[in-house]
Amino acid sequence: MSANGVRPARAHASVDNLRTYLLAAARQAPDRPAVIQAAGSGLETVTYGELERRTDRIAEQLDALGLDVGDRVILEADTDADTVATFLACATVGLAFVPASPEAPDERLLTIIESAEPALHLQSLQGKRDCVPDSVGTARFGPDGLVVERAPEPRVRRRRAVTPIDTAYITFTSGTTGRPKGCVMPHRGIIAFLRGAAAEELITHEDRVASTAPFQFDFSLFDIGFTLSHGATLVPVPRARLNWPRRFLGHLNDAGVTQVDAVPSVWRPVVQHESEMLSDLGDSGTLRRIVFSGEAFPMDELRTMQKLLPKVAFTNGYGATETMAASITPVPNPLPEGVERLSIGHAVAGAEWTLVGPDGAIVDGPGVLGEIYLRTPSLFSGYWNDPEATRACVVPDPLDTASGRVVFKTGDLASMGEDGELYFHGRADSQVQIRGNRVELGEIELRVNQFDGVTGAVALVLPRADGDPQLHAFVTTADGAEPDTKELVAFCRAALPAYMIPQGVHTVGEFPLTPNGKVDRAKLSALVAS
CATH class of the missing domain: 3.40.50.12780 (ANL, N-terminal domain)
Structure with a gap:
């Protein structure tokens, strides 16, 4: 007024x-x-x-x-x-x-x-x-x-x-x-991405x-x-x-x-x-x-799809919510023999990425794992009411720190191919994709840990025999007794969307640890496999 x-x-x-x-x-x-x-x-x-x-x-x-x-x-x-x-x-x-x-x-x-x-x-x-x-x-x-x-x-x-x-x-x-x-x-960020994607x-x-x-x-x-x-x-x-x-x-x-x-x-x-x-x-x-x-396409399933649809073109999209997306890459149909990992290609028009190693050095050659840093006009404004989380991923451009230009530190790990294309290798943190939805395992663990009698919780995504990923929760309890699985699932369902509900609940006496004192997730995974 x-x-x-x-x-x-x-x-x-x-x-x-x-x-x-x-x-x-x-x-x-x-x-x-x-x-x-x-x-x-x-x-x-x-x-x-x-x-x-x-x-x-x-x-x-x-x-x-x-x-x-x-x-x-x-x-x-x-x-x-x-x-x-x-x-x-x-x-x-x-x-x-x-x-x-x-x-x-x-x-x-x-x-x-x-x-x-x-x-x-x-x-x-x-x-x-x-x-x-x-x-x-x-x-x-x-x-x-x-x-x-x-x-x-x-x-x-x-x-x-x-x-x-x-x-x-x-x-x-x-x-x-x-x-x-x-x-x-x-508005500007969304339209910048859409214009870049239109070039494809x-x-x-x-x-x-x-x-x-x-x-x-x-x-x-x-x-x-x-x-x-x-x-x-x-x-x-x-x-x-x-x-x-x-x-x-x-x-x-x-x-x-x-x-x-x-x-x-x-x-x-x-x-x-x-x-x-x-x-x-x-x-x-x-x-x-x-x-x-939104998630990796298992190679055997993709090859089956291509056999059923030999005339259809396949395209692999990669990116994060914070930038809407980052790349749109054609997939050969059929896939050549021996291909075990899909390329995510190069960033869309108007954007570019750089790989940075764990020591902070720029990755220039093929086969070396690094984190993707994305410079793009489609960068988000930040996380709502969370400047600390924003500062953790919106960082100075490692190639030009003096300019004040910022880039998106994605948390995604990738390696470079012979022609400079990238290959995605997963996350550097506990974030996973479940049916295309971005999920922080820590959010699931926090909810499970609030259930009466549970003293500790670890969430893992493990493959099923049919290839569909399944979410599991491993818990410790105060008296060693197993919690009521139906009640625990209902407790989770009251606060979490369907794709974040554990489909398997396993009680352990204690969590196995690595030599560094972290939960040994590989050993927990083996409990389900056995």
């Missing part, structure tokens, strides 16, 4: 804003399909013109609530046209949206609300969440706009314009402290891209951004169909999908149960590309 009591003019989308960038096709070709989505037993097409109209309708309604640029909004939904319109409306008026899963436990959502201090909680008309604190406004969204249930508390509006450095979204991922960690992404020329406006990741996972935001920025068509795969291979493939076929973006584990049940149907989809000539990211 200004000194004379007049509220500043509504903040509006400006240059390098997600709304203006992703809806460019609405001005050039408003009748082109933007989203093809499930609707009852059939499909519904939402054009770019209609998507823009829905966006503007919601933006006006959000503006009427008096929220200021930078205020946070929880956006709890699965991906569909209305979800896309809602987050583009947030971008229009400068609200930072926080994606959340409808499947997240109440306790986890409340933890995110406590951290982000949102002004408003938005969910789809089908949403069922009723635990939102009274201090947070609530509303539902649909094709006709917002239905406000509880207006947000009055805010002071000081801003007039949305700038490229303003926050577009905050993605909360697993954190080492036992609480979700928020990655703050500005993966799709055109004629493509139909299937998105399989849940909305709160940054892979989903990549799918949306990459597709709409090309004027192509987004095809969200409903969660219920994704879990049934025949329904999943049927949805791809019905929608005429040309590209599927998915973590590798999505394909495992498809290959096991519907390999012939998958092969037929590839033979049709409609499906042209599969992009995978």
Whole structure:
């Protein structure tokens, strides 16, 4: 509010804003399909013109609530046209949206609300969440706009314009402290990555891209951004169909999908149960590309996929939430004999990386392990309300410390190939990937350790016979008795998302230690193998 009591003019989308960038096709070709989505037993097409109209309708309604640029909004939904319109409306008026899963436990959502201090909680008309604190406004969204249930508390509006450095979204991922960690992404950073990725020329406006990741996972935001920025068509795969291979493939076929973006584990049940149907989809000539990211693709499974889809191009995406991604690398189909590790290639256009050894020296030659330091315009603003964690990974450029330029210290280990391409070798810390989701094992260990009677906990991800990774928890107890596994799992489920729930619980008398006094995780793994 200004000194004379007049509220500043509504903040509006400006240059390098997600709304203006992703809806460019609405001005050039408003009748082109933007989203093809499930609707009852059939499909519904939402054009770019209609998507823009829905966006503007919601933006006006959000503006009427008096929220200021930078205020946070929880956006709890699965991906569909209305979800896309809602987050583009947030971008229009400068609200930072926080994606959340409808499947997240109440306790986890409340933890995110406590951290982000949102002004408003938005969910789809089908949403069922009723635990939102009274201090947070609530509303539902649909094709006709917002239905406000509880207006947000009055805010002071000081801003007039949305700038490229303003926050577009905050993605909360697993954190080492036992609480979700928020990655703050500005409009400028997201668009910088999307422009760099466009140089890879993966799709055109004629493509139909299937998105399989849940909305709160940054892979989903990549799918949306990459597709709409090309004027192509987004095809969200409903969660219920994704879990049934025949329904999943049927949805791809019905929608005429040309590209599927998915973590590798999505394909495992498809290959096991519907390999012939998958092969037929590839033979049709409609499906042209599969992009995978978020976790390693086991070589034997990838080779099986390529045998079923010899005409389909495969692309390996690598990167972190803090930079949206880092590289997009073509994978030969078929893989040459003897290939045991996929290349992550070179950084996307506009970005570059350097390998730094454990002694701080720059790695210049092939075969030497080092940590990836990434210099990129798509760098996040920092971790929400955590300057210490931000300073630990946003560091001076090791090649030019005097300039003041900063780079992202990824925590990822890699080696260099003969042509300068990189090969990923895992993490330097306890972070792992489970079905494409970034997980800090320390967060799981902290929760398990809070269970009554447990005195110590160690979490490990171990492979199953079918190749699917499985999360195990090893515990010590006060009296040596085994805890009730069902109760322990239920205790975890109350606070953690499904992909962070231990599937195996093992009681040990004490944790084996290495000569350095650390838990010997290899010996714990051997207990399961035996």
